Amino acid sequence: MLNTGGNEVDEAVASMVALLRPAVNRDWAGVAAGPLDWDCRQTAEHVASDLVAYAGQLAGREQSRYVPFDITIDGREGGLDPADNEGILDVITTTGALLTAAVRTAPRDVRAFHPYPFRSANREGFAAMGIAEVLLHAHDMAEGLGLLPYEPPAHLAEFVLTRIFPSVRPGPDHWQTLLWATGRADLPGRARLTEWHWTNNLVLDTERLRLEGVTPAAAADLSAGGTGGFDWIEGGPFEGTRDAAGMVTKAYQAGVHRPEFGLYVLVRREDDRAVGGMGFHGAPDEDGKAEVGYDLAEPARGNGYATEALRTLAGWALARDDVRSLFATVEPHNIPSQAVITRVGFTPVSEEGEVDEDGLRAYELRG
Template sequence: MGVAEVLLHTYDIACGLGAERWRPPGRLSQSLLAHLFPHVQPGPDPARTLLWATGRGELPGRPEVTSWHWHNAIVLPVEDEEAADVLELRELSPAAAMDLSVGGTAGHTWLGDDPDEGSRAAGAMVARAYARGTHRPEWGTFVLVRLRDERALGTVGFHGPPDETGSAEVGYGLQEKARGHGHATAALRALAVWGLGQPGSPTLRARVDPDNRASQAVLRRAGFTPADPPVVEDLDEGMDLRYERRA
């Protein structure tokens, strides 16, 4: 937010002094958009996109911006009386998601040092949606963090916002060392409570490999039940079991 204030008000001052050609640095603008403006589809000129997104200019093909806001990543508490650890779900910004997808840590210290492949895939999903302009803040990926040592245990989140039927798909995965402690169940339950509490009370869906009994148990403990029909065929991944949870 401090970077945003400096760049945007420097532009305002420059315009006031007659230096309308001054533009915020491109790389800083790109990073700022991906951190604080996840609802804004990136454009070919990051500085110009930033100025447009904050009501300071025009952008071909996009409507005039008359009011604007930035997005602060949300944090969801994970309440589980049976768990010994206090946990939080922290929303992953597109900037952090891109870093995670290309081998970075997304700014977290991970249990076991390196993020698991499922978390990297989740980051890549957010990054692709952001690039397409279909990413919707709060309906992406969350990092599960253990508060006592600030270790990231894995990721839990949505595959995108609710569709036209009000249905959203969830996914989850933990570092191997974090499994077996009830963390996935507690995190998925917290995510489901938040998602089902949003306007429209969407149905939450999940797909799981028929042989993954542990993941099926997580879904059942988190309040999901087999869907009707319970089996779906994916041309790329074969047969999956379907679960759902309604408000």
Template structure:
């Protein structure tokens, strides 16, 4: 799996320190590439966001930023800035490693929160990208390890078609953040990264599965989750394979992929649920789900489907949700009925159910 966590933050920080030390004797009052800040001010920003991300997680901030800032001492120079970046990246990596999987904290993009993996990915991105901005002004090489770029793209930019070869990951990340051009893709003037969506559903939480985690699930792994005995079930792995293929083709759309159902009481994943793709031209999206055998009969699927359906039907342009179920799958038919779906039509081997706003 394309891992993301404390190790990646530390690797990005080591890369940043190496690049910045190569230009430590140059003019850091110059404006960093593409930014309104000087190189020194950009370095201060890097340190500030790393500490801010750590503070969000340790403070369990729910609706705003923890109100503090990081500022260099007066008279600090390039060597001091590099030292502070190394120190603050260590703080974030330590916090990421010790934060429980279910913890989320405030970040505005795009749903108002992120988990520890999300903050690690954002911290890694800040280090790579702003080191590049500084390096542009100083005229030093800034290309980071390809695996770091690939992981950042998979965790924060699931809507972006990944690079085909390892030597293109860095160029793709620069393009995704409006810093470069790619053949066949229009230059981006605006962009946002994507933190995985989390939807509470009573005894379970629906957690959006990133392309990185989906690829691991499709290959027989855990996707970074702790699964109930017997899980993940076959349908979950097939759904993960679908996300993986869609991401590789550049047609994956965040929100309209796969979610893991994670039990609140013990952080154990019990099944998968999600969509076969974004809504069609008529505004209809098809849902699907499965549970590991040991998790069935406890209401998990019904609660999750209610919550996911309510979320989806509140999205602009969504007219209805469709569930297609085998004729002989009575338990699944009962789930959709309890979740507010109405039987619409029958085919040779299936029954269709719709839920509208």
């Protein structure tokens, strides 16, 4: 079963607190947090602020902006003495518990605002972002306080990488790969990064469907026979969706995966049930051509879902500067599939009745 991240948030926070507790009697405000411009106290406060902000976004389901609130840790507004380092760790534990609760209780289809890069994230995305903030800033504080080496559980770094760093080629050491992906470490054979960002999955909406971008974690689960974290109708996922998930997994492992040109699962908005898969066979080539493919679980066929989804996906792709045409191949006897791409506007590439070396008929749609 694909984890949604609640347990992992708990584990990450516990790892950070266990690392820092032996240093609670140190002057955190007088020590820089590794490469950051913040001192260690400011960094710890930042972690707590992010955890409660992510919990608030997800629980409140804000769609257009960050909810405009913040937390005060030092106690001065209540007439209390400033919080000591032990108190700051208590706040991190508490705000981590709030994010865990928000992740565990959020329905699968809930998304909330996050600015980068597609202006929303789901519960796994918020969990992964929270875990990243905790682990990476624990590392920064450990560097400043002389507590290195810090080595959190490897599966926590893997959780982050496979949810919000889909374009980063995985390495044998997940933690070192995450440090490299955030500009904090070197990896053999890879240039040191000076700029980086994480990437939540893209979702495209139609009237009746959501096209939900599949993360490397979900793709690996689908290709291995799992659900990918989706609630499928009977008969799904169909064979083509599992094959496409395998293509995503291979591209991710090779470091050439571009998530927006990967696999999307088609989810009915009315009941959050997955009905099929659609996506690209890879990024556009040097001529701006990208190949698309799709399938539906048998009970979902005949409802116009494929046409509706393909029209939206094609419109999104052809509005980009790096896509000039879309390409699809269909078996000659698959009349329903031919009807789908014809309704969307694809036209035959070759003469009527002509097929390629694989026995497929080619169609093209130009922007």
